[in-house]
Amino acid sequence: MVILYGLGSHSRNIATMYNIPMDEIEVIIDNNLSKCEPYYGMVISWEEYLRRRTEYRSTQLVIGAKYRFDEIREEVLASGLFGIADIIGIEKWAEENFVKRRLLGQYIDERECMNARILSERVGSISQKLLEEAMVLCSRYEALDRLPKGGRVAEIGVAYGDFSKEILTKMKPEKFYAVDLFCESVGFWNNGLFEESQMTHYEWYADRFSDYISSGTLIMEKGFSWDVMERFPDCYFDYIYLDAAHDYASVEKDIIQIVKKIKQGGIIQFNDYTFQEGYGVIPAVNRMIKEMNAKVLYYCLSPNGYADLVVQMRKQEL
């Protein structure tokens, strides 16, 4: 397992750029938590890491930020916790990793692609045929008013539950699965919501939706989205809202599961269909639409440019 140290809010993008498998990252350490965005569910401070060390599995590799690598190295060595672990700077790691992978012929071209826009050009745009019935909506909430009600629904990446509340109220699902890492760490939630209440993310969300949980409507699923989704039967969901990790590699991993788990004719709403912050949602979603011949229903505008795209899977033709 790998620890990323000191790469702050760029950790996810750096992991994608430098080909660090997301599911091998045990934890992201950064002492300037205010810089890390809330969805970096794995970010904790070094102090917290030391306090909770026993909860983590064995770390074989610590990858540190370049600009304060010596400091990080000293801190890590002084802790005496990483007997056999390698401590390496990100640049060095990238260099070795790229060379190694190239030699082994395992180099994944897309991971090399540091810029989601370049990748998107390679994937190409969605054909007009798949967009013919699409509508532009004023917001992502507007889509919920227009989608079929009831059924089995999953929201992947729920955070504080603000959008969960909208889905529950507007779509009235029979079953609603709330999927999130629900990390035990409270530090990265900068608004102090959880700290004030002395609750973990999991407890906080469970408390907010306790009525839906006790009625059996809402089920909380903790873990990496792709692992959680894999456990459901195929063709299970009527509607899935995806808003978890936003780097290309993670979205692609989520999509691999989602297209198996959604029913024929089911609907998927992708949040953050944007290039902002280097997000890789656009190329991953466009690729899926093209490969699955899925129909675009709505493009939902957002004042800050973080649009949603709503697509419907094809029903198998007899």
Ligand SMILES: C[S@@+](CC[C@H](N)C(=O)[O-])C[C@H]1O[C@@H](n2cnc3c(N)ncnc32)[C@H](O)[C@@H]1O
């Ligand atoms: C942007 S927030 C979700 C916001 C929410 N959908 C809303 O609109 O109110 C992203 C959430 O995804 C979770 N997350 C990020 N990567 C994840 C992953 N790979 N698996 C599960 N959850 C993840 C984070 O813990 C965070 O709570």
